[in-house]
Amino acid sequence: xxxxxxxxxxxxxxxxxxxxxxxxxxxxxxxxxxxxxxxxxxxxxxxxxxxxxxxxxxxxxxxxxxxxxxxxxxxxxxxxxxxxxxxxxxxxxxxxxxxxxxxxxxxxxxxxxxxxxxxxxxxxxxxxxxxxxxxxxxxxxxxxxxxxxxxxxxxxxxxxxxxxxxxxxxxxxxxxxxxxxxxxxxxxxxxxxxxxxxxxxxxxxxxxxxxxxxxxxxxxxxxxxxxx
Amino acid sequence: xxxxxxxxxxxxxxxxxxxxxxxxxxxxxxxxxxxxxxxxxxxxxxxxxxxxxxxxxxxxxxxxxxxxxxxxxxxxxxxxxxxxxxxxxxxxxxxxxxxxxxxxxxxxxxxxxxxxxxxxxxxxxxxxxxxxxxxxxxxxxxxxxxxxxxxxxxxxxxxxxxxxxxxxxxxxxxxxxxxxxxxxxxxxxxxxxxxxxxxxxxxxxxxxxxxxxxxxxxxxxxxxxxxxxxxxxxxxxxxxxxxxxxxxxxxxxxxxxxxxxxxxxxxxxxxxxxxxxxxxxxxxxxxxxxxxxxxxxxxxxxxxxxxxxxxx
Numbered sequence: 309x310x311x312x313x314x315x316x317x318x319x320x321x322x323x324x325x326x327x328x329x330x331x332x333x334x335x336x337x338x339x340x341x342x343x344x345x346x347x348x349x350x351x352x353x354x355x356x357x358x359x360x361x362x363x364x365x366x367x368x369x370x371x372x373x374x375x376x377x378x379x380x381x382x383x384x385x386x387x388x389x390x391x392x393x394x395x396x397x398x399x400x401x402x403x404x405x406x407x408x409x410x411x412x413x414x415x416x417x418x419x420x421x422x423x424x425x426x427x428x429x430x431x432x433x434x435x436x437x438x439x440x441x442x443x444x445x446x447x448x449x450x451x452x453x454x455x456x457x458x459x460x461x462x463x464x465x466x467x468x469x470x471x472x473x474x475x476x477x478x479x480x481x482x483x484x485x486x487x488x489x490x491x492x493x494x495x496x497x498x499x500x501x502x503x504x505x506x507x508x509x510x511x512x513x514x515x516x517x518x519x520x521x522x523x524x525x526x527x528x529x530x531x532x533x534x535x536x
Numbered sequence: 537x538x539x540x541x542x543x544x545x546x547x548x549x550x551x552x553x554x555x556x557x558x559x560x561x562x563x564x565x566x567x568x569x570x571x572x573x574x575x576x577x578x579x580x581x582x583x584x585x586x587x588x589x590x591x592x593x594x595x596x597x598x599x600x601x602x603x604x605x606x607x608x609x610x611x612x613x614x615x616x617x618x619x620x621x622x623x624x625x626x627x628x629x630x631x632x633x634x635x636x637x638x639x640x641x642x643x644x645x646x647x648x649x650x651x652x653x654x655x656x657x658x659x660x661x662x663x664x665x666x667x668x669x670x671x672x673x674x675x676x677x678x679x680x681x682x683x684x685x686x687x688x689x690x691x692x693x694x695x696x697x698x699x700x701x702x703x704x705x706x707x708x709x710x711x712x713x714x715x716x717x718x719x720x721x722x723x724x725x726x727x728x729x730x731x732x733x734x735x736x737x738x739x740x741x742x743x744x745x746x747x748x749x750x751x752x753x754x755x756x757x758x759x760x761x762x763x764x765x766x767x768x769x770x771x772x773x774x775x776x777x778x779x780x781x782x783x784x785x786x787x788x789x790x791x792x793x794x795x796x797x798x799x800x801x802x803x804x805x806x807x808x809x810x811x812x813x814x815x816x817x818x819x820x821x822x823x824x825x826x827x828x829x830x831x832x833x834x835x836x837x838x839x840x841x842x843x844x845x846x847x848x
Contacts, residue, residue, distance in 0.1 A: 374738060377738055378735070380598035391730055
């Protein structure tokens with residue numbers, strides 16, 4: 309479980325979040341949605357304890373995947389994933405191997421993270437988060453750069469973690485993914501939570517937040533695996 | 537790899553003990569203990585500190601151009617040592633020069649944390665270091681132009697070029713404590729540096745905040761560079777080049793470079809110092825070439841080779 313109650317969060321003197329009451333229970337996948345600049349990443353970073361005045365959580369219990377993280381050095385995928393064990397101070401090769409297998413990067417273990425594709429690197433970064441075996445996962449755009457099949461696999465994996473009792477909070481722009489996998493959708497607009505509901509119910513509010521019409525489209529599209 | 541480097545260092549230490557003004561040979565007990573042992577050990581110790589500090593700073597600042605000289609500690613040490621010259625204290629009391637150097641390094645370190653904060657960010661640390669370097673260089677130049685006599689000017693300039701000629705066990709006793717304590721601090725930073733390679737947010741989420749890592753990296757660097765510069769003057773390049781020499785063999789994970797950079801830095805500086813000592817025998821020189829020049833001559837070709845591989 310992870311929660312945040314703040315009346316105002318300012319970055320560099322500019323208020324970014326207002327009147328936030330947020331809670332995610334264990335066993336639940338919550339998606340944070342909303343327009344660019346609505347405060348999704350700030351809310352996630354606040355949950356991770358990165359903002360001044362907020363107590364940092366135990367790094368063994370809460371794992372965080374930032375948006376667009378890159379490695380400054382040519383670490384191998386195996387070395388990157390092993391960093392997930394740093395909070396525990398153990399090497400735990402089983403946890404590292406399992407995380408790599410779940411994210412489909414086992415074969416890349418000796419490849420340098422700066423010499424593989426963006427999607428492969430993203431999965432390696434996610435494997436690093438999973439290797440921590442935390443109770444709470446805070447993930448900023450885990451499916452960015454991923455092809456549709458890989459994106460579905462990763463979302464199914466995260467949904468599986470949630471069913472196993474992990475708290476998963478994801479920032480997601482892909483609303484199809486939110487509808488297919490998230491239990492709850494929290495919509496942010498200009499720093500305020502404007503909706504907090506199951507995805508289907510929140511769709512009208514999210515459409516209004518983006519200023520786009522809501523409708524039903526009968527054209528063919530890719531579905532989640534096994535949902536014909 | 538560490539074993540190979542340790543073996544190389546061992547060979548160089550033996551060579552350092554056997555190499556005299558007239559070639560290789562077993563020295564008398566006095567020469568061995570009073571001259572060659574302190575000089576050899578000082579070269580290894582100072583080189584080890586510089587190599588390690590370079591590896592830590594490049595990792596911590598996530599910048600392959602970072603170098604122990606970046607933080608201004610060497611400049612502070614040079615200024616402190618120069619003051620000891622300037623007021624003629626060092627002619628009455630020889631250890632005044634290294635002690636002045638250590639005090640100057642301490643002052644620069646204090647200024648560094650005053651400017652960059654106690655939990656510095658990378659850019660804050662670099663900016664503070666550059667400011668302190670510039671200030672120390674300015675003071676140094678003023679003092680040089682006001683030098684009391686040409687003799688003092690020549691002596692100061694020679695000391696600033698860096699070298700280990702005529703260093704004794706007393707110098708070793710002055711340099712060893714700060715360098716050993718600094719190295720101890722730096723060697724413990726591996727996990728924090730690894731975490732930082734994925735960015736400051738990831739480092740913090742892994743329980744290794746950047747400010748904490750950089751604070752100890754700066755303090756450890758101040759101790760090893762302060763101790764080294766106070767005894768041997770400014771020796772550039774070792775800290776910059778050592779991590780680059782090791783990455784092709786050991787990979788780029790910052791923590792994987794720390795132990796090896798101790799041995800590689802020691803071997804590089806000791807090798808350079810041996811060349812300096814052999815200089816008058818091999819070349820028509822009346823004096824030993826400055827050590828700082830030789831480290832650059834040894835290191836630069838390697839760096840150029842690496843740069844050619846990196847640039848497409």
